Amino acid sequence: MKRAKKKQFHDFISAKGLKSTRQREIILDCFLSSDRHLSTEDLYMKVRAKNPSIGYATVYRSLKLFAESGIAREIHFGDGQTRYEHLSEGEHHDHLICTRCGAVQEFKNEAIERLQQEVAEHFGFKVETHKMELYGVCSKCRK
Amino acid sequence: MKRAKKKQFHDFISAKGLKSTRQREIILDCFLSSDRHLSTEDLYMKVRAKNPSIGYATVYRSLKLFAESGIAREIHFGDGQTRYEHLSEGEHHDHLICTRCGAVQEFKNEAIERLQQEVAEHFGFKVETHKMELYGVCSKCRK
DNA sequence: TACTACTATGATAATCATTTTCAATTGGAG
DNA sequence: CTCCAATTGAAAATGATTATCATAGTAGTA
Numbered sequence: 001m002k003r004a005k006k007k008q009f010h011d012f013i014s015a016k017g018l019k020s021t022r023q024r025e026i027i028l029d030c031f032l033s034s035d036r037h038l039s040t041e042d043l044y045m046k047v048r049a050k051n052p053s054i055g056y057a058t059v060y061r062s063l064k065l066f067a068e069s070g071i072a073r074e075i076h077f078g079d080g081q082t083r084y085e086h087l088s089e090g091e092h093h094d095h096l097i098c099t100r101c102g103a104v105q106e107f108k109n110e111a112i113e114r115l116q117q118e119v120a121e122h123f124g125f126k127v128e129t130h131k132m133e134l135y136g137v138c139s140k141c142r143k
Numbered sequence: 144m145k146r147a148k149k150k151q152f153h154d155f156i157s158a159k160g161l162k163s164t165r166q167r168e169i170i171l172d173c174f175l176s177s178d179r180h181l182s183t184e185d186l187y188m189k190v191r192a193k194n195p196s197i198g199y200a201t202v203y204r205s206l207k208l209f210a211e212s213g214i215a216r217e218i219h220f221g222d223g224q225t226r227y228e229h230l231s232e233g234e235h236h237d238h239l240i241c242t243r244c245g246a247v248q249e250f251k252n253e254a255i256e257r258l259q260q261e262v263a264e265h266f267g268f269k270v271e272t273h274k275m276e277l278y279g280v281c282s283k284c285r286k
Numbered sequence: 287t288a289c290t291a292c293t294a295t296g297a298t299a300a301t302c303a304t305t306t307t308c309a310a311t312t313g314g315a316g
Numbered sequence: 317c318t319c320c321a322a323t324t325g326a327a328a329a330t331g332a333t334t335a336t337c338a339t340a341g342t343a344g345t346a
Contacts, residue, residue: 019293019342040332055296060333078219080304080332096268105266112262115255116277123248124282125239132275134259139267162313162322183303198325203304223303223333 002032005071012069023054027062036085037075037104077133092129098138105138145175148214155212166197170205179228180218180247220276235272241281248281
């Protein structure tokens with residue numbers, strides 16, 4: 001699926017008349033080989049390790065492109081930082097966030113999503129995306 | 144309920160050994176007489192209209208206190224601004240947000256909340272709060 | 287391969303929301 | 317009334333993100 005995402009990004013790049021560059025490839029590799037919920041700074045650090053001459057602005061610009069191309073999605077957890085997570089075609093999931101240690105657990109629940117649709121319909125909304133985050137104390141921190 | 148919230152805030156203030164000031168009262172009044180989902184800037188404008196000598200920093204500081212006291216809650220919609228909404232004791236609700244016109248519709252659904260609890264339990268989480276936002280197109284914009 | 291027309295990059299300055307600093311002021315308990 | 321900690325306003329500082337601009341690189345095309 002790393003391959004699939006690379007292809008998806010390259011297709012996007014060429015469809016838009018943009019260019020494939022050494023920096024973008026490095027940043028893309030770093031992003032794809034990272035765990036989820038990566039902040040821009042986290043990614044910048046990883047990129048720096050591979051190639052110290054790449055600037056902060058380029059990392060920002062690349063992440064925006066990743067989001068536009070559909071291989072990533074911005075997430076905001078309320079601290080001042082924008083994070084990005086991997087996004088596979090049509091996939092979406094929600095988060096359980098520990099308020100003590102910051103651990104993030106993903107989950108997916110069809111029943112909830114059906115109910116969301118119902119609620120939206122009740123108000124005449126057509127849902128495009130959604131965001132659901134449950135904040136609390138994780139099992140480790142409860143001990 | 145405006146009274147109840149004022150009392151709640153004043154109780155909080157005195158319990159913490161803080162002081163009741165002219166500025167805080169004005170800001171509290173403006174907040175309580177506003178509609179929901181107010182940005183700091185929105186509130187600052189309202190406050191300015193009543194008393195032009197009140198500074199931006201004081202509005203920020205007051206909103207933090209409102210949140211701490213439990214009469215307000217921070218919300219983040221992903222644009223760079225922090226908003227605050229009114230919060231009644233134990234109450235919480237979720238949002239439908241129109242991506243075209245920005246309209247915000249609140250809703251509450253017990254069934255979804257029960258399912259959230261179930262999911263959390265499955266992962267050993269104890270939920271403290273949650274946030275759910277459905278983004279899409281509202282009935283007006285669909286016409 | 288050389289030419290051309292854009293696009294991309296890195297460094298730095300700029301911006302925006304939010305916080306902090308600090309000297310001056312002000313509640314409120316005693 | 318007095319005293320001290322809390323509060324305030326203005327301005328500077330901060331942190332994340334974006335824009336600017338001169339230079340460099342990419343990819344068609346001849």
